[in-house]
Amino acid sequence: MSSLVEYDANHCFHPFSNYQELNSQGARMIERGEGIYIYDDAGNEILDAMSGLWCTNLGYSCQPLIDAATTQMQSLPYYNLFFQTTHPPAAELAKLLAEVTPDGMNHVFFTGSGSECNDTVIRMVRYYWNAKGQSSKKTIISRKNAYHGSTIAGASLGGMGLMHKQTGCVVPDIVHIDQPYAFEECLDGDLQAFGLERAQQLEQKILELGEANVAAFIAEPIQGAGGVIIPPESYWPEIQRICDKYDILLIADEVICGFGRTGEWFASDTYNIRPDLLCMAKGITSGYLPLGGVMVREQVADVLKSANSEFAHGFTYSGHPVACAVAIANIKQMQSRQIIPNLQQSIAPYFAEKWSELMHHPLVGEARVKGLVAAIEIVQDKTTKQRYDESLQVGMLCRENCIKSGLVMRAVGDTMIVSPPLIITLEEIDLLVERAKQALDLTMASL
Numbered sequence: 001m002s003s004l005v006e007y008d009a010n011h012c013f014h015p016f017s018n019y020q021e022l023n024s025q026g027a028r029m030i031e032r033g034e035g036i037y038i039y040d041d042a043g044n045e046i047l048d049a050m051s052g053l054w055c056t057n058l059g060y061s062c063q064p065l066i067d068a069a070t071t072q073m074q075s076l077p078y079y080n081l082f083f084q085t086t087h088p089p090a091a092e093l094a095k096l097l098a099e100v101t102p103d104g105m106n107h108v109f110f111t112g113s114g115s116e117c118n119d120t121v122i123r124m125v126r127y128y129w130n131a132k133g134q135s136s137k138k139t140i141i142s143r144k145n146a147y148h149g150s151t152i153a154g155a156s157l158g159g160m161g162l163m164h165k166q167t168g169c170v171v172p173d174i175v176h177i178d179q180p181y182a183f184e185e186c187l188d189g190d191l192q193a194f195g196l197e198r199a200q201q202l203e204q205k206i207l208e209l210g211e212a213n214v215a216a217f218i219a220e221p222i223q224g225a226g227g228v229i230i231p232p233e234s235y236w237p238e239i240q241r242i243c244d245k246y247d248i249l250l251i252a253d254e255v256i257c258g259f260g261r262t263g264e265w266f267a268s269d270t271y272n273i274r275p276d277l278l279c280m281a282k283g284i285t286s287g288y289l290p291l292g293g294v295m296v297r298e299q300v301a302d303v304l305k306s307a308n309s310e311f312a313h314g315f316t317y318s319g320h321p322v323a324c325a326v327a328i329a330n331i332k333q334m335q336s337r338q339i340i341p342n343l344q345q346s347i348a349p350y351f352a353e354k355w356s357e358l359m360h361h362p363l364v365g366e367a368r369v370k371g372l373v374a375a376i377e378i379v380q381d382k383t384t385k386q387r388y389d390e391s392l393q394v395g396m397l398c399r400e401n402c403i404k405s406g407l408v409m410r411a412v413g414d415t416m417i418v419s420p421p422l423i424i425t426l427e428e429i430d431l432l433v434e435r436a437k438q439a440l441d442l443t444m445a446s447l
């Protein structure tokens with residue numbers, strides 16, 4: 001072990017890690033990044049098909065973002081938005097966000113992260129219904145296997161079994177319905193009927209709890225950390241219909257989907273949904289600095305603005321000026337470099353075509369893709385879709401083989417997922433898929 005890896009092993013606890021395992025091997029040391037590649041301390045070049053944690057959309061060496069941070073650091077490195085103050089980057093970014101987010105969303109509440117967005121959402125939803133004199137509307141409906149962050153509130157909204165088990169106490173008045181995971185739960189059935197059935201669980205839950213007690217429904221348009229679960233086309237229109245019918249706020253957690261991931265600025269545009277609240281983080285700064293924000297639809301904003309009491313909520317780093325300056329530069333880069341039109345016309349269709357080739361591999365039971373987010377399901381038997389025994393940890397094995405092949409893919413059980421930087425080129429897509437095939441071959445050879 002190098003001395004730095006040793007310092008790390010001796011002194012640093014890592015998120016979502018098994019410490020026994022981590023300390024026996026030491027962590028992988030990533031030293032620098034360039035374009036869509038990262039480099040470890042041995043100088044190995046690795047194609048980062050996960051964009052860090054779904055965030056480095058403009059890659060690792062976007063000079064305008066670095067310049068924006070430097071300039072802002074020099075003029076005002078910190079100030080806050082508390083007690084009726086603001087600063088230029090927050091004001092300018094708020095206006096830009098109103099332009100690029102879906103129509104009818106013109107106000108933002110800044111946070112420092114995705115988890116803080118979801119904490120904000122819980123407070124805001126309750127504050128909204130109280131202000132409307134409907135304080136019984138308290139329960140928030142979410143989904144199993146959803147990821148909404150790692151604060152206590154984020155994890156409570158989320159539907160990750162292990163997180164719920166370890167935390168024990170969770171925020172009250174949150175319930176979960178099933179996810180629309182067709183590969184696991186609808187193998188031979190009718191996909192669109194399955195999508196409708198899963199959406200209609202929302203209606204059943206509302207009827208069970210009573211419309212007067214339900215405040216909101218929260219979901220990721222495409223579940224990310226749960227394994228890139230792309231819903232059937234029938235799912236979202238039905239969810240929208242139900243939220244409208246029962247006067248339930250719709251919250252889109254677009255922390256992953258936002259800022260181009262699905263081929264539009266927001267997945268709410270892709271799926272034609274009209275959220276009341278929309279959570280953003282990750283891609284908002286391409287991950288260069290921590291920042292999040294909750295967009296608020298006009299009708300909700302009007303109620304919040306008319307409530308004559310203080311909204312008792314906020315974070316020291318809500319709308320940090322340097323992070324806001326980077327977000328402004330990030331949006332302007334996306335606009336001036338035509339990132340989204342280029343995705344739609346060339347990158348996303350090519351990626352879908354190449355990714356689908358992985359279906360020919362003997363280990364792959366499904367290859368699915370939307371925009372620049374994709375998954376493959378590793379199976380033992382392509383026809384029956386039978387999985388390998390869980391104890392073999394095939395996903396983990398494949399992840400290690402990816403690294404050996406110069407590729408970051410993430411494993412969620414035996415589902416391998418990618419979310420490459422939006423600046424990926426056609427040639428780099430070829431390389432990504434080539435390395436993925438190599439990793440699958442290595443995995444098959446060792447099974």
Ligand SMILES: *Cc1c(COP(=O)(O)O)cnc(C)c1O
Nearest residue numbers: 113114115147148149253255256
């Ligand atoms: C990552 C993520 C979060 C949490 O964001 P943090 O910045 O890690 O707090 C919330 N929601 C979704 C959908 C995410 O993917």
